[in-house]
Amino acid sequence: MSEQKKLSLVSTIRERCRVCYTCVRECPAKAIRIAGGQAEVIDARCIGCGNCVRVCSQGAKRVLDSVDDVRALLAGPAPVAACVAPAFPAEFTDVDARSLAGMVRALGFASVHEVAFGADLVAARYRELLDEDPGRRWIATTCPAVTSYVERFHPGLVSHLAPVVSPMIATARALRKLHGDDLRVVFIGPCLAKKEEAVADQVVGEIDGVLTFAELRRMLAEAGITAASVEPGEFDAPRAGAGALFPISRGMLAAAGIDDDLVEGRVIAAGGHGEFQEVIREFDSADLEVQLLEVLCCTGCVMGPGMTTQAPAWSRRQRISHHVQQALGRQDAQESAARDRAAVAGLDLSRGYAADDQRLVAPSAQEMREILVRMGKRQPGDELNCGACGYPTCREHALAIHEGLAENEMCLPYTIEELRHAVDELAVSHVQLASAQEALVHSEKLASMGQLAAGIAHEVNNPLGVVLMYSHMLLEETAGDSPLRPELATIVEQTDRAKRIVAGLLNFARQNKVVHAVVDAREVVARALRAVTIPPGVEVAVEHEGSPEAELDAEQILQVLVNLLANAVAAMPEGGRLLARTEGDGGEVRFIVTDTGTGIAPENRSRIFTPFFTTKKAGQGTGLGLAVSYGIVKMHRGDIHVVSNADPVAGPTGTAFTVALPARRPANGERTT
Numbered sequence: 001m002s003e004q005k006k007l008s009l010v011s012t013i014r015e016r017c018r019v020c021y022t023c024v025r026e027c028p029a030k031a032i033r034i035a036g037g038q039a040e041v042i043d044a045r046c047i048g049c050g051n052c053v054r055v056c057s058q059g060a061k062r063v064l065d066s067v068d069d070v071r072a073l074l075a076g077p078a079p080v081a082a083c084v085a086p087a088f089p090a091e092f093t094d095v096d097a098r099s100l101a102g103m104v105r106a107l108g109f110a111s112v113h114e115v116a117f118g119a120d121l122v123a124a125r126y127r128e129l130l131d132e133d134p135g136r137r138w139i140a141t142t143c144p145a146v147t148s149y150v151e152r153f154h155p156g157l158v159s160h161l162a163p164v165v166s167p168m169i170a171t172a173r174a175l176r177k178l179h180g181d182d183l184r185v186v187f188i189g190p191c192l193a194k195k196e197e198a199v200a201d202q203v204v205g206e207i208d209g210v211l212t213f214a215e216l217r218r219m220l221a222e223a224g225i226t227a228a229s230v231e232p233g234e235f236d237a238p239r240a241g242a243g244a245l246f247p248i249s250r251g252m253l254a255a256a257g258i259d260d261d262l263v264e265g266r267v268i269a270a271g272g273h274g275e276f277q278e279v280i281r282e283f284d285s286a287d288l289e290v291q292l293l294e295v296l297c298c299t300g301c302v303m304g305p306g307m308t309t310q311a312p313a314w315s316r317r318q319r320i321s322h323h324v325q326q327a328l329g330r331q332d333a334q335e336s337a338a339r340d341r342a343a344v345a346g347l348d349l350s351r352g353y354a355a356d357d358q359r360l361v362a363p364s365a366q367e368m369r370e371i372l373v374r375m376g377k378r379q380p381g382d383e384l385n386c387g388a389c390g391y392p393t394c395r396e397h398a399l400a401i402h403e404g405l406a407e408n409e410m411c412l413p414y415t416i417e418e419l420r421h422a423v424d425e426l427a428v429s430h431v432q433l434a435s436a437q438e439a440l441v442h443s444e445k446l447a448s449m450g451q452l453a454a455g456i457a458h459e460v461n462n463p464l465g466v467v468l469m470y471s472h473m474l475l476e477e478t479a480g481d482s483p484l485r486p487e488l489a490t491i492v493e494q495t496d497r498a499k500r501i502v503a504g505l506l507n508f509a510r511q512n513k514v515v516h517a518v519v520d521a522r523e524v525v526a527r528a529l530r531a532v533t534i535p536p537g538v539e540v541a542v543e544h545e546g547s548p549e550a551e552l553d554a555e556q557i558l559q560v561l562v563n564l565l566a567n568a569v570a571a572m573p574e575g576g577r578l579l580a581r582t583e584g585d586g587g588e589v590r591f592i593v594t595d596t597g598t599g600i601a602p603e604n605r606s607r608i609f610t611p612f613f614t615t616k617k618a619g620q621g622t623g624l625g626l627a628v629s630y631g632i633v634k635m636h637r638g639d640i641h642v643v644s645n646a647d648p649v650a651g652p653t654g655t656a657f658t659v660a661l662p663a664r665r666p667a668n669g670e671r672t673t
Contacts, residue, residue, distance in 0.1 A: 010052060011062045012039050012061060012062070016058045020057075023052035024389070027390075028049060030405065063214075063306075081110060082105075084188045103226070114239075136291070137293075139157065141164055142296075145191075145297035146276060151354065152356050154281075161353045168189070168207060187209070189306060191212070192304070202353070241255075241333075248317045276295045276297055360403045460498075516552065521591065539577045543581040550661065553632075576595060579595075590659065592657070593656070601646045641658055
């Protein structure tokens with residue numbers, strides 16, 4: 001078949017396509033391309049079986065409409081003959097054969113004929129073909145979808161295609177021999193592939209139009225034609241015989257009188273898109289030594305995609321059988337059929353076929369491995385061959401991807417794994433966002449508190465200095481045995497304490513600038529330990545791992561470590577173990593302070609960096625140490641976090657603070673890790 005005459009038999013209604021891959025799975029020719037999540041029929045590969053139309057639950061497949069072309073023929077000057085396929089009794093269960101013939105004539109057809117007559121001629125020719133050369137192996141060509149499949153996907157078998165026309169073409173040739181070449185012929189039947197057969201190079205022009213039974217019903221409905229509105233009549237001659245059995249499996253063999261003896265095994269009949277592919281593969285491999293392979297793409301033409309009836313398969317077969325019984329049982333029926341066959345004796349029933357290789361080109365082993373890896377199939381055990389993509393194996397799916405027919409996302413395990421990764425990444429992003437939001441809220445809170453603290457400290461500091469100065473003067477001038485001295489000493493002590501609190505407020509509120517310099521993290525830890533009083537009973541351990549150098553503000557980080565170490569010591573009133581540890585990997589330096597103390601209660605952990613929050617007794621802490629430390633760490637573009645357990649039932653109690661800082665000065669104010 002020439003490239004330009006490959007029809008677009010089926011197209012996709014994109015807004016209805018739900019990417020279920022059912023059409024991919026059910027297409028024997030794998031003529032469905034998935035692109036951008038949409039199914040698209042590839043005309044060059046489509047054999048017209050109509051499986052995609054039949055299985056699409058969303059009605060997303062649109063069949064080529066020939067109604068307007070047929071109406072144009074009927075409006076023309078030439079007489080038009082309707083040739084009705086022998087599957088009509090299974091479709092039109094609501095009307096008898098005579099009423100159907102009258103209804104079709106009412107559409108404007110000059111005559112109405114049974115294609116079963118052409119089937120009789122074809123059946124006789126098959127019988128002759130087998131007798132002429134018993135040693136040849138033939139594939140029957142009565143089904144155009146099977147013929148197209150062989151031409152495109154088993155081109156080496158084209159020479160085995162029986163050189164016999166289909167019943168449709170045989171009927172058209174017979175009618176023209178009887179009524180002249182001016183006659184126009186329209187085929188009406190259950191088969192979508194007939195539309196493409198009609199334009200094949202070897203028979204082009206012999207059929208002028210093709211309607212499915214669904215299209216015929218539409219024309220009748222639009223014209224308002226019913227069985228009650230027309231005069232019934234017989235189908236026009238030539239009369240059909242046993243060829244009316246063709247639409248059911250083994251019907252052609254029965255019509256031809258060919259014995260498919262199971263013992264002799266010289267003839268095999270098969271049907272259905274799975275079975276016909278398998279039997280053709282075996283025939284191609286020469287494993288099947290048969291004289292005739294009678295294959296139908298559907299399980300009989302009564303199951304064709306152009307049917308509208310919802311009757312089950314065996315009910316359809318039975319209606320065909322009943323129709324044949326009635327037709328052959330009529331008086332002189334067989335004699336009339338014989339006379340009609342004699343009238344077209346010598347009719348040429350031959351035709352040729354041409355290879356049209358559409359087989360996929362297998363990728364190299366390296367390309368196949370690369371495609372499988374992209375699909376998440378890194379080892380043979382990953383190839384589940386689940387079929388969810390519509391292809392029977394992962395490798396066939398990979399082959400389709402190589403040819404641009406499929407996408408990685410069609411693989412269900414791959415898609416699930418990608419979705420899992422996406423969910424994990426979203427979870428991480430969510431945690432990071434929540435942390436950033438918490439830090440932002442905390443920073444805003446600290447900023448507000450800082451402004452308030454700065455104002456208070458500034459106003460209180462000067463009068464407090466005056467009080468402290470005069471208190472010291474009074475204390476110095478008071479005799480040692482004076483009863484006022486203890487009271488004055490208390491005033492001085494508490495004023496000093498107030499002074500320290502105000503200094504802490506100023507430190508908290510002050511926006512200090514970070515002065516980076518290369519420092520040794522080990523030395524910073526050593527200085528911090530020297531600045532903290534370690535009580536008896538507290539064991540101190542120091543550990544260093546990795547690169548010790550970092551660009552930091554040593555004085556500010558020293559202040560942070562002193563606060564953390566002092567808090568750790570305070571958390572171990574009964575003694576314990578204090579660990580000061582540094583870690584460095586060149587990109588980040590970490591200071592870790594761990595204690596075996598009482599731990600931080602869960603309800604307090606979110607508040608420990610809040611200014612003025614403290615769990616120490618009154619007079620022992622201001623609640624500013626961790627708030628100031630938090631601000632210093634953030635000015636260094638670092639992080640500080642805590643892990644703590646205060647419940648002895650859950651395990652050893654204690655707290656670990658980790659301060660993570662960039663080891664190198666951030667460029668342009670950005671954090672580097």
